[in-house]
Amino acid sequence: MQAGKTENTTENAAERAYRELRQAVLEGRLPKDRKITETGLAESLGISRTPIREAVKRLLLEGLLERRKGQGIRCALPDAAEIQEVFELRLRLESFAASRAAIRATQDQIDALTQSAETMSRLARTDPANDAVITRIDRENARFHALILEATQSQRLAQLVKFSTDISLVSRTFRRFTAEQRRRSAAHHVEIAAAIAARSPRWAENMMQAHILSAADIFEIPLDGQATARRGEQD
C-alpha cells in the first residue's frame, strides 16, 4: 500500500483479486458489453467466488465499482462532477498531509523527499522530453506523493488520501503538461520538500494547495468556491 512496506510475503487470492480488479477498473479495461458477475470474475481469475467477493466488496466501498440489485457489477468511473469533488477532497487531504509531514517527517524521509524533488526537477528540465522521460516523471511524481503520505506517520490519513487520489489520477499524466508546466510542477515539489525540511506546516500546506490547484487548472477541472471566480474570465 504505502511506499516500501513489506509486510506480506505471501499474497492472498483475495488480495490478488483486489489488486487486479482495481487495476482493471482504473485502466478502464472492464468489459462493458456483457455484465460482470462474481462467478464470471472467479472463473476468469481461476479462483473461487469467496476471495472475489472480498475484493468486490472492498471496491464497492471505495466507490470504484457499483452493483445494482440483482443485476451485475459495473465499473463506476467518476463523471466530471465526481472528479471535481475528488479534486476538492485531495486539495484538503493532501495539503493536510503535507502540513502533518512538516511536523512528523523523519530526517530520512525529508532527505528522500528532497532527493525525489531534485530528480523530478532534473527530468523536467530534460528538453526535448520524450515518452520515456514523461513516464519517469509520472513515476517520480507518484513516488513523491507517496513519500509525503509516509511522512505523515498516519495510516488512516494515508489511506484516505489514497482512496481519493487514485481515482483522480485516472489517465492524468504529465503528457498533457507543457514543458513549462512540468518545470513549474517540479518546482512545487522542490518547495514542498523545502517547507517540510524547514518544519513549516503552513508553508507546506499552502504549497501543496497551489500544487493541486495548478494541476486542476491544467486538467480544466473547475473547483467551486475558489475557482468559479477565475473560470468566469477565461471560459
Add this chain to the structure above:
Amino acid sequence: MQAGKTENTTENAAERAYRELRQAVLEGRLPKDRKITETGLAESLGISRTPIREAVKRLLLEGLLERRKGQGIRCALPDAAEIQEVFELRLRLESFAASRAAIRATQDQIDALTQSAETMSRLARTDPANDAVITRIDRENARFHALILEATQSQRLAQLVKFSTDISLVSRTFRRFTAEQRRRSAAHHVEIAAAIAARSPRWAENMMQAHILSAADIFEIPLDGQATARRGEQD
C-alpha cells in the same frame, strides 16, 4: 448510514454483524480478556463465519479492529495521538462538507438544518439540564451533522466524514459541557445553518471550523499545525 435513507428493507446477516460489531467496538464492550475469533463471533451472533468475515474485514479497513497474524482480533480504539489526528481530519472534512452544503443543499435540507439548530438552541437553554435533556441534545447534534453530510450531495465525502467522526465521538457527550458551552455550541449550529441558507460556503466552512475547534478545546485535545501557530497568538 445517512439520516433518512431507507434503501434496504431487509438487513443482511453481514450488515447486521457489521453494525453490531461496530457498535460493540465503539462502546468498548468487547471482551478484552479472552481473544476474539471469527468463529467465536459467529457463534455469539448465531450466524456462520461468512458474514462475520465480511464485517470484520470492513472494520479492519476502517481501523476499528486489528488482527495479528495467527492470533485473534483485537479492538483498536485510538489512543490520544490518534484522537488528535482524527480531530484534525474532522476539522478539514467537516468544514469542507459545510462549505459544499452551502452550495448544494436543497431548500428542504436548509429548512431541516435550520429547524434542527433551533431545536438544539431551545434544548440548550433548558435550565437545569437533566440527563434526559442532554441525551436529546446529543441526538440532535448527531442529527445536525448528519443533515450537513446529506446536504453535501456526496456519498463519498459523507462516508469519509463518518469514518473519522464516529471514532472521534467515542464517549464524547454534551454531559461534559457547561451550560454556557452548550449554548455556544447550539449557537454555532444556528449560525452554520444561517451560512448555508445564505449560500455562503466560506462562512459555513469557517463556522464549522470554529465549532470543531471549540469542541476540541472542551475535550482538551490539542491540535497541531494550525493550532500551534494560532495558539501562540491567542493563548
Add this chain to the structure above:
DNA sequence: TTCAGATTTTTTGTATACATAAAATTGATA
C-alpha cells in the same frame, strides 16, 4: 531447568453447495 524439535490445536483462507431473491423469459389472454 532449559532449550530444540516435533506434535497438536487454533485460526484464518478457500472452495463449494445450497438458499433466496431478483430479473428475464415464456405463454396465455384481451
Add this chain to the structure above:
DNA sequence: TATCAATTTTATGTATACAAAAAATCTGAA
C-alpha cells in the same frame, strides 16, 4: 400487439467442509 402472470434463469447471500499456516503445547535430551 400489448400486457400480465407464471416459470425459468441468473445473481447474490449464507452455511459448511476442508486446507494451510501459524501459535501453543508437549516431549526428550543436555
